[in-house]
Amino acid sequence: MSNAVLVLNAGSSSLKFGIFDTEDGQPRRAHGMIERIGEAPHFRGFDAEGRPVTERRWETGAAMTHEDLLGPLLDWADDHLDSDHLVAVGHRIVHGGQNFAVPVRLDEAVIAALAALTPLAPLHQPHNLAAVRAIARLRPNLPQIGCFDTGFHRTMTDVATRLPLPARYHEAGVRRYGFHGISYEYIAHALAAADPARAAGKVIAAHLGNGASACAMLAGRSVESSMGFTALDGLMMGTRPGTLDPGVVLYMVEQEQLDAKAISRCLYSESGLLGVSGEASDMRTLLVSDRPESRLAVDLFCHRAAREIAALTVALGGLETLVFTAGIGEHAAPVRRMICARLAHLGIVLDDASNERHAPVISASASTIEVRVIPTDEEAMIARHTVALLSG
Ligand SMILES: Nc1ncnc2c1ncn2[C@@H]1O[C@H](COP(=O)(O)OP(=O)(O)O)[C@@H](O)[C@H]1O
Ligand SMILES: CC(=O)OP(=O)(O)O
Ligand SMILES: [Mg+2]
Incomplete structure (x- = not known):
């Protein structure tokens, strides 16, 4: 038996997930995605070798939400953990606002602070946090970690973050944050490895x-x-x-x-x-x-x-x-x-x-x-x- 982490990435039209080994360079044990959420959800799961092992479509599922699809996803993850011991869940959280940039443990106070940012990311933040809350209910002692789409952009200059509005808006946090930062951080690493x-x-x-x-x-x-x-x-x-x-x-x-x-x-x-x-x-x-x-x-x-x-x-x-x-x-x-x-x-x-x-x-x-x-x-x-x- 070895330790594993489950990762959940809720995008605006997709739910991507993976089970990673915590040792040995964290190779992916199993992964998958539900795509076309809002149109006709399509679930695909793959084993550690990348072979397709699960497929399911909801052709009339245009009304199905990320939350509706969380149940099938967590069941699938349970089936593919085999004898592994789940030690944490890592989440993509789209908006970190002014106060969250580096990865953080998601306790109740942090979840509440992040929920307050929902109006700034209505296609993402509610789905990100719904998954955190669902897992907290099922496994209250399992650590959950949030990684922020906005975090990688903290190196932007003052000029790049400023909106040309009256200064009070900037002070209130109305500024440019930037998103997709987890993806860009990965790209920066992958490019550095290649060239x-x-x-x-x-x-x-x-x-x-x-x-x-x-x-x-x-x-x-x-x-x-x-x-x-x-x-x-x-x-x-x-x-x-x-x-x-x-x-x-x-x-x-x-x-x-x-x-x-x-x-x-x-x-x-x-x-x-x-x-x-x-x-x-x-x-x-x-x-x-x-x-x-x-x-x-x-x-x-x-x-x-x-x-x-x-x-x-x-x-x-x-x-x-x-x-x-x-x-x-x-x-x-x-x-x-x-x-x-x-x-x-x-x-x-x-x-x-x-x-x-x-x-x-x-x-x-x-x-x-x-x-x-x-x-x-x-x-x-x-x-x-x-x-x-x-x-x-
Ligand atoms: N083979 C493909 N050819 C063209 N577009 C594709 C292909 N596969 C995926 N896409 C497009 O990628 C988009 C979804 O991208 P993705 O990064 O998964 O989205 P999300 O923002 O939900 O994470 C959709 O517009 C989809 O049509
Ligand atoms: C920030 C954002 O738009 O994310 P996604 O592309 O996953 O919808
Ligand atoms: Mg995405």
Whole structure:
């Protein structure tokens, strides 16, 4: 019997999970994901060798929430622990606010403080904390550790965190935090392992999932993020618009008399790829669609991503390496091609064959910027932090 930690990563459209050994470099024993939450949830579980062992679909499960799917997930984890002894659960917590940056033990006081941040991350924080509370009920003595999406961005400069509003807002914590930090921390480590000289230089990583952002890194540290106070800012996403003229929100209030709840629903759940296409939030569906609205949605996604990436080059004074990661960034070659075509003036030249096969390096030798695909692993990063905190 050996010790194991369970990791839970609730994204806006997914629940990813893994069981890690606490010793021996923490190899993954079993892992899986529930994707397409909100459309038609799809559960897949894999064994330690990466072989598929479980599959389940809820074709009519559009109304199923992250919380509804937690039961099947925890049952699966129980079955796959075998004789292992579970010593902790590590969680992704999207918003740490002003007070939480480094991984922390989730006791009742911490959970309450994090719950107060729910309005700043309504697609994530409630699901993150629901899992913590469910496990606390089932196993009150099991340590639970929270790792924050905002933590990695604590190295951003004062200028990068500031919003140009009256100063009292900044003092009240209305500032740019940045998200997807667990993923960017993993990417920084993975790039350093693959090419230490590049990792020490000017890097932009584009995390393109259902939520999407980009991060400018200098020597492996975050200097600027496209996401700000909430995970609404920056790139266009599955159901969120990204950067938006605040005048649009005033229009919604004054002309349409929408209240805060209706505006929140529009900005978090009805916009982005879903809103523009009228078809789906899922890039897989849109890439094979021939509806003009769906083509426009993909085109707009690429246009806005390229704009945000180009803007981040200002924070670095140039760019040496561009990394694509997360669901779309790792798997959607046409999206990478369209984004890079819009960045050709920076000196990016893709190698089409390498891009099509999702090779680790997808730029041509003539490219002045190296373009890479690095699969992210937020669960592994959380496992590392969880084990480190447990062992003091
Ligand atoms: N093979 C694929 N081709 C194109 N897009 C893909 C592919 N696999 C996943 N995606 C897209 O990745 C997105 C989900 O990314 P993911 O990082 O899992 O999301 P989350 O933000 O919920 O963690 C969806 O838009 C999905 O369509
Ligand atoms: C912060 C965020 O948007 O996360 P995700 O991409 O997992 O939805
Ligand atoms: Mg995610």
